[in-house]
Amino acid sequence: MTAVSAPTREAFRPAMHYASKDTWLNDPNGLIFHDGTYHLYYQNNPFGNVWGNMSWGHATSTDLLDWTEQPVAIACDEVEDIFSGSIVHDAGNTSGFGTEYTSPLVAVYTSAYKGSSQHAGIQAQSLAFSTDGGYTWTKHDGNPVLNRNSPEFRDPKVFRYNSPNEAYWVMVAVEAQDHTVVLYRSHDLKTWDYLSSFGPANATGGVWECPDLFPLPLDGNEDQLKWVLTVNLNPGGPNSGSSGQYFVGHFDGVTFTSETTVTDGMQDPLRLSEYQWLDWGRDYYAAVSFNDAPDGRRLMIAWMNNWQYSSAIPTSPWRSPMSLVREVSLVTVNGQPRLSQVAVWEKEGSPTSTVAYEELDVDGILPLDGGAAVQLIDVRFVPGSAEEFGLIVRGNGAKGTRIGIRPGDGLIHVDRTASGNTAFHESFASMDTAPLQSEDGTYSLRIFVDHCSVEVFAQDGQVTLTELIFPAPDSVSVSAYATGGSATVPSLELTSLA
Structure with missing residues (x-):
């Protein structure tokens, strides 16, 4: 421990x-x-x-x-x-x-x-x-x-x-x-x-x-x-x-x-x-x-x-x-x-800053500006040849919490095996999956990132995954990634909330 x-x-x-x-x-x-x-x-x-x-x-x-x-x-x-x-x-x-x-x-x-x-x-x-x-x-x-x-x-x-x-x-x-x-x-x-x-x-x-x-x-x-x-x-x-x-x-x-x-x-x-x-x-x-x-x-x-x-x-x-x-x-x-x-996110007048991206081509790991310890992420993916694609949040280099989609398997997952402190209990480090299908060839995610958690809402909330994470305080980077080929990100917004 x-x-x-x-x-x-x-x-x-x-x-x-x-x-x-x-x-x-x-x-x-x-x-x-x-x-x-x-x-x-x-x-x-x-x-x-x-x-x-x-x-x-x-x-x-x-x-x-x-x-x-x-x-x-x-x-x-x-x-x-x-x-x-x-x-x-x-x-x-x-x-x-x-x-x-x-x-x-x-x-x-x-x-x-x-x-x-x-x-x-x-x-x-x-x-x-x-x-x-x-x-x-x-x-x-x-x-x-x-x-x-x-x-x-x-x-x-x-x-x-x-x-x-x-x-x-x-x-x-x-x-x-x-x-x-x-x-x-x-x-x-x-x-x-x-x-x-x-x-x-x-x-x-x-x-x-x-x-x-x-x-x-x-x-x-x-x-x-x-x-x-x-x-x-x-x-x-x-x-x-x-x-x-x-x-x-x-x-x-x-x-x-x-x-x-x-x-x-x-x-x-x-x-x-x-x-x-x-x-x-x-x-x-x-x-x-x-x-x-x-x-x-x-x-x-x-x-x-x-x-x-x-x-x-x-x-x-x-x-x-x-x-x-x-x-x-x-x-x-x-x-x-x-x-x-x-x-429910209806807080008006909150001080926020947003970094927006359009039409990103992703092959491998693509570091992004706009990462934060507390943020709202809205992203759309269009699969290309990639076997898997997604985001790494609360990251530090290639480590972090990986939110990935494998279109060939019809699955979304949250991988917290490298999310920070995972050694406090033998059951904590996990790769958790859920069934997910595209809508008109597109995957849409809304992700709430906090100091100790991620809440993922996929395809307008038809699938959700909620996970505790315990990253180092300075692990705040966000990266897009694709493995086994490439994928496209038509839109991505990173909104800092604290």
Whole structure:
């Protein structure tokens, strides 16, 4: 293991991504937009930078880019750890937690009961409420409100469902070891009735966690509304370790039915590439969406780390960032409904500088001006005779993080084997691939580069790869490259963001 000094570790602190000041974080929780503010809660150890003492940390933003860390929202105690969950605005005060003048926010979270509890060893669903807009929380005296006497029943995502005849709350949770999503409904958030189950299906190489269920119009057509069920799993991802998958289908208020299932029951390792993945990279996990996002937008964020090496990444005093927020939509690809993801990047007035190139011919390694530690890269490639072509970012000579396309294999990859510090864990150095086809003979990439990460959005977000990297602070060069022949770059923009 390579020792890294504290100043170098702190140099990895992201400029574009949220990370806590000096503690550990993992799964995003309780995402909601309320009274003009986005609230990001998350699994947090308030007392250190490794997993433990699970509580809900809290950060707020008005633009999804600049986040302000708030005090711990819901703290663990001698009876329970506070595991993942969600928050709803109970506008009609169905729970009775509100006042004459204020409708409450209600957190539905997993109580992971400790040995001192009468429910020791059990995971069950509990409530807390806030009447000051999500800054202070009171635990419900009647917790837990839903108990299956299971040690692996967790991660409730709750939303309001409006049927033709009635409206009610729907909870989507998991029996993690059974690879099963379980659905319940309630009229008051306190009493829950079982609706149905889904799974096992597609990827089951690890426990299922952090589900979500939401509607999206297909190709923007509101008359073709479909439902998307997301399920994260650890391990069992397409490139090893933790990851997230999704299913597209129908939800009638009781049952979710998938139309994109490839394999029922247990996972077929030979068919991993056929499953629908939220992200093909190693570092995009526990993705969930915001409730009540304005203008009907479906906005998601994920933990940017991997359980294989999460506690070993060389950062201090903080550990683990979040991904950028993504707006997701549903589009038709080769006759099938697929998610498309676009990073939310709407920051106006930011000081930036852009270096632009047109009609570059690339054969070998072509160093470029305009490299930076934090930048946005927009590039288009037209393959020629090259077997592989792409970019080397956060580079130093021929070393760096290589983002390459092999048109003959129909693949894009992120190679971080020479990305900087990779020796801190045996599982970190990797070459991670995803299927990718050209569109009218062209490949388009949007790449967000930060002090400790790259997020790649290919072909308008139809394929994404998210990866942590730990390069030397002075490794900031960018090069285009082609091997086994030449390729053309019709356009390339390198925009410095910090």
